[in-house]
Amino acid sequence: MSVDTRAGTTKGLAVGGLGLRLRWRTILVVGCAAALLLLAVAAHIGLGSYRIPLGEVFEVLLGGGAESQRGAVLDVRLPRALVGVLVGAALGLAGALFQSISRNPLASPDVLGITWGASVGAVTVIAFAGSYGQLSGFADGVGVPLASLLGGLLAGLALYGLSWRRGIDGYRMVLIGIGIAAVGANLVFWLLTVGDVQVAARAMTWLTGSLAAAGWGDVPAVALAVGVLAPLTLFGARVLGVLRFGEDTARGLGVRVNLSRTVLLLLAVLLAAVATAAAGPIGFVALAAPQIALRLCAVAGPPLGASMVLGATLTVCADLAARTLPGVELPVGVYTAVLGAPYLMFLLIRSRREARV
């Protein structure tokens, strides 16, 4: 990845051609990330205990291939990869929105409490439905995602409602988010200590974020959410760009500040909640993807499209590692940071300018 994108980062920025240069560079970054994503998806489908060569993977996807391969690809691996792509994209986009609205690089769904709300919902179901042996099918398949979706949305509504005071203010929102996250996190920690240790371990797997159980059943809901919400947020990109200059300037330029913030915040909450309901709180993606994207694109704030694609790429690569590395399979959330952290650190160290958000 670094090889591809490096070509665009060597030159400084010329003020005269600023707009054009930035746009080309963003397109280059998105293109490279998308290519890498495609490759990662292909590898995700091809590698594993039953190997399928790359060419045959595409053959199967286009409708051909042997019967045994079709089964492995279409029933098991493709849906998991798809959920990974969608969840990663949703998290990357949600992170970019939260960071832009609050103008704070640390603001992600975890810190602001959305994920913790979702976790309270899910862990409650796991702790109390699962205390007598295994989770039954219904509680596991429907109860956990539904509870987590509800929890996430409730936390999001609380964040919005409590932050509203004659308008949404980024600084106040961040502080309210801290409070909500603290309540949610400690409820989860307490729930972990209530049941026996097996229940705690199962809850911990969910809390780390896992795609192991992802199947076709998860795809439509996430696809619908991302498909509808993502285009809506991309329309807000211009508003976010203007908001970066400060509220008064934005008002002067004719932006309806509170309305746009409200809409974008609610979209971000929905995206984060849906993603968490589908795969658990996969950490680090929402923080890292926007920060990596803004450094690669060399723009002032997190670019929405690039954050989305990079979020998907990071998630799928992490799940690829989770699935194929030897030993016990660990949840994808373990690997997002292990893979993403060194790269973000590398970018941080290399960038000479002070980063802005």
Add this chain to the structure above:
Amino acid sequence: MPEQSAAAGNSLATRRRRRLTGLVVLVVALLLAALASVAFGERNIPLSAVWHAIFTPSGTEFDIIVGALRIPRTLLGLAVGIALGVAGALMQGHTRNPLADPGLLGVTQGAAFAVVLSITVFGMTYVSGQVLFAFAGALIASAVVFALGSVGRGGATPVTLALAGATISWLLLGLTSALVLLDQRGMEVYRFWRIGSLARSEYESAATVLPFLLVGLVLAVLNTPGLNTLALGEDIAKGLGQRVRLTRFVGLGAIALLTGSAVAACGPIAFVGLVVPHIARGITGADYRWLVPYAGLLGAILLLVADVLGRVLAADRFEVGIMLTVLGAPAFIYLVRSVRLVRL
């Protein structure tokens, strides 16, 4: 003109007087909280018996409860509360980020990872060993974050520090989850350690980190004038003749020592360090020479009150970390909504 400056001097004097009065009020409140922490609990102890236990202990039942349980617990809460409040104020100052908690430097996750590692890999079973491991993990993690955050031409900037800390914390969290999921012994300890408690610690082992905590406090106080200058921006601070790198180093060293010893002694109680500086800033304004002591006192008061309430209301069934957020977070949200915010 002279009238104006006289008026300005006057208002400065009143402001200082008001801040000093506030400090005295907080100290008194802290003493009351400490007294309550010694007296109240599953068994309430009359004040005369507390007096007797402290000054003329003769081995009665109350003397033993007070001497062996309540006083060490109160002192631990006092020390940890001060440490977290002070560290939180410094952390938010150095990263200039309201979301920065004292563990942002990787301290909390470093300690957590070391604790889990000590159990799963080294087979450690003693609590005293855990304390040392946690402290070492906290210091190593924060050193790594500081090193990574300050590589490059400009040295450590607020944004690189915050991002480096968050990144390393996530990395360590990922590794911790892996260890915990692979080894159930780790899970068994981690899930209780994670909450943060004043009750389960062996007080002697907790006391081993006390000297480091004191050194951290001294460094923190030394750091406050420098932090005031840094708040003007690094370029201006440099122009004023400040050695920016040294100031950062001292400040982050203080944070690592304070938070490291607090986390090692009673687990992560991040909420105190996150919230208290915002409250203190609302009272004192942005001057770190006042903000830091206010934050320390408020931290200790908050922690002790939460601990006492946990004992009185819930018979010590909920750890202090939980009581703190359940009671503290709604209060904090109310405060944020009703008071005009003093921004970083």
